[in-house]
Amino acid sequence: MHRLQSLRTFCLNHSRGGVSAPVLCTKPRHRKDTLVQKRAVGSIAQEARKETADNEFKATIGLELHAQLAASQKLFSAASAQWNEPPNTNVCAIDAGLPGALPQLNPRCVELAARAILAFGGRVQQRSSFDRKHYFYADQPLGYQITQQHYPIGRGGYIQLGPTDGLNYSKRVHIHQLQLEQDTAKSIHGVYPGYVLVDLNRAGVALIEIVSDPDIETAIEASTYVRKMQTLLRHIGVSNCNMEEGSLRCDVNVSVYRIGEDRLSGARCELKNLNSLKTIRGAIGAEIARQTEIIRKGGYVEQETRGYDARCDKTYPLRSKETAPDYRYMPEPDVPEIHLSQDWIERVQSALPEMPEMTLARVRLQYSLTQEDVATMLNEPGCLAFFEESVQGRDPKRVSSWITSEIFGQLSYRNQKLIDSPLTVQQFAQILDSISTDLITSAQAKQLLIAFMDGEKRHVSDLIKAHGWEVIGDESRLQGIAEDLLEKHPKEVAGYLKGQTRRLNFFVGKLMQLTKGQAKPQEANRIIRKLLESKR
């Protein structure tokens, strides 16, 4: 492998202008969309039907999702596919398009793509091949992208949307095809005036493009589909699907038709670079409104590619059909056809984990948990496995509530993922057991949890000893302290006996104070009440 350390940053001494939002509207218009994202899952269902064009028009929507594969190396080179490293440090000869360098297909990427299509219930193609898609761009080192236009690796399958996803109806979004392709390099504008900087680290990283059939009809359905896809791809370990980091990107095709006409009759517009669930919803809503308005006025929608300006909630033209590039697709001659045996496909299939839908149903049933609890855990990568390991021999409700409230609270405070946390299943289980055997109180348990999530390595029992936290389980010892207390505060005792029952709390508080919290409050309450009653 030839690393090109000398190629730190490539400069191109001109400004390409980029796709900064053009001045389309000066008055920012606030639409209800900004509110939509804040609504709870339940109310999205009502919103869903409203988001269709209106009573007269309907929309037909298809999505192209680009997900970066969770492979450690690039699609056609041995360079690391790691995100967020110093510019131009993960570059092999082929990633820079050096003369004489040839692509070498990474089998791991083929396996991950196969996993994905099988998880959708689709078919892995026994024969698939690569094509070159040509265009000149500073972030396209070869002058073409290696993709799978004609014979993709996967076809078919679907994503089921329904009540578990916040819709009040069910529908299937079918997968048209799933293809393997290269990511581009990153062009960086505006850092160095008059220049465009190019970072090749991302050049050649493996993507899968998942093309849906145009089954989607509303903006909410579209964002629900993307969210569901995220969960699924994370669950099967195919992609991190992190929209902020760019490991999941989305293009949308929208067309509007008059109810009663063919649903594919409208001219479709492609919305590019929608990189958050909010923009996906916003852009589709704005585009449906725009197209509906044109048709209503008797005009024709032009087929074109458009961008979305979230500030004024409008889409704007990027390029028309006339100026659309001719990609001059050609079979990739440097990479032979991929031939996959039925045997190999079956092995990938059998290595798939349980699908989230199945997991959700099973975990709910097996542990009698609520839909919300399981769904919350399902959305955090690795969490259900964590739950299922730590629940062994323990109360499922208690374990899940500790995970979803205490652990998730800490994770969100630390802006951390569970899989990145040093907390182990063993540590968590010891904490839970220490509470249930009355060794420590919940307050102390929470402190232990924080320590472990900070990276504490010592054993729970050692920590308890170190803090001097052991609960005083010895009743006679507590009784002795309580008797002393009563003797020292005769006034309060008299008050209690006169019917001032809240005096009980005074004594419990004192007792807790004296024992530095090592007594269990319920226990202290019971002992003191018994002593006070005996004085009647």
Place this chain on the structure above:
Amino acid sequence: MPSKSGGCSWLIRGFATTAAGAGSSIGNPITIFTSSSALGEIDRQNPRLNALASSVPPAAVSDTLDKTIHGPLQEWPVVVKSNIATGGTTTTCASQTLAKYISPFTATAVDLLQKAGAVVVGTSNMDEFGMGSKTQFGIYGPAYNPHQIDASRHSPGGSSGGSAAAVASGMCRIALGSDTGGSVRLPAAWCGVVGFKPTYGRISRHGLVSYASSLDAVGILASTVHDIETAYHIMAVPDSKDMTCMSGSLRDRIDSERPLAGIRIGIPQEFWVEELTESALDAWRHGAQQLAEAGCEIVKVSLPHIPSSLPAYYTLALAEASSNLARYDGIRFGTRSSVRTQILALANASLKYAATRSEGFGPEVQRRILLGTYVMSDSAYQHYYLPSQRIRQLIQREFDQIFALPNALCNSSIATLGNQHRPDGVDAILFPTSNGTAPLQHDSADESSQVSSYVNDVMTVPANLAGIPALSVPVRHSHGMPIGLQLAAQYGDDNLLLQIASHVRLQSCE
């Protein structure tokens, strides 16, 4: 090293049993080849021939010799075509766009030769990016044929003309070339040396700068078939850096032993074209006669689609070329235009590309890129590219029908191919390498028509389209200029082809 040296006495009846086949056509056949004799010839002859793009300084050569690597090619002086990455020196493809480009890696083929003891003494002149048949289109200017009559200066052929001229003039023992449509065989024929294009995928393309990836092959030029065979076996190994390089298991399947009794040579009648000169025809007859005398059965065969091969070839080769050459944008490496674009507009990027590529590529390369871009465009793809692919498949199928050995790529289920030998098929075919002898380098009539220069390739492109091995051996001279004959065999049948070729000898009589 797989070799079928045993059991071939039937073929060599009446001939001397030396391994050497065709001798050097230039004066004394070189018997003991050393790096110093090669360096001497470079000094003496290169100013006249312009065969080399760069030569390694004698001090550097003796440095390499001091660190002697013991191997089968020990101290063999080698010249490498300028489009094959060679560590430590420029890999220019004779193009302005790569005029100062030094590859950070060495091509697999060169690496293997060096590990076997060979010493690179220079890089050779060529047509820019391999696009040409005369070694005239490149930043180094035209190269000349070592065979010179009076004051006329002939072309060495192209695009590996520098490599062929270097071998013919004794500047090296073997030279590497690249063969996309005959670029090794045509200059070999015109310079009177042996030029071999192995089966597609036999030698790794890693480090060979792509022209048309599905047709490109690293080829070998030498004075004798024996030297070619020796170098070929060093380089013909699997390489994970080239996915189109044949796997070890595929090689094992093809190279398994098979009966050698009754070699049949086919004479494909479609090569009997109008443009064929009398001397080329004469050479063809003579070659067939030699093989018949050696005990081969000579039969007529037909490849009906050969006439369509030239348009199909140019469509596919130029489409791939326009794609492969898209990377030369001057951003990451290579020459970038110094023209500063004035307007800060969206169109700026394409202006910059246009300036860089217009300055970097010569007129022939630009012509081919434009043609290739056109045939791949949305509207032309259906009418040019796809029909050309179909013709390519037809030609491949026609070759499969005439050869005795089945095509290993179409018979993946067959464990060994040797047993599947078809008795009514032929083992190799014999036909001219070119229509005639080398033309003058500066032939004004020829320059008037670009199309006529493409016609030279009609004999050589079918082997590239089918991916089969083909080799040109010198057989005669006509008016002092050498003529070559071509032998081609089934996909993967390189060993047999070399064996048959070693029995075709140059006859010095006119």
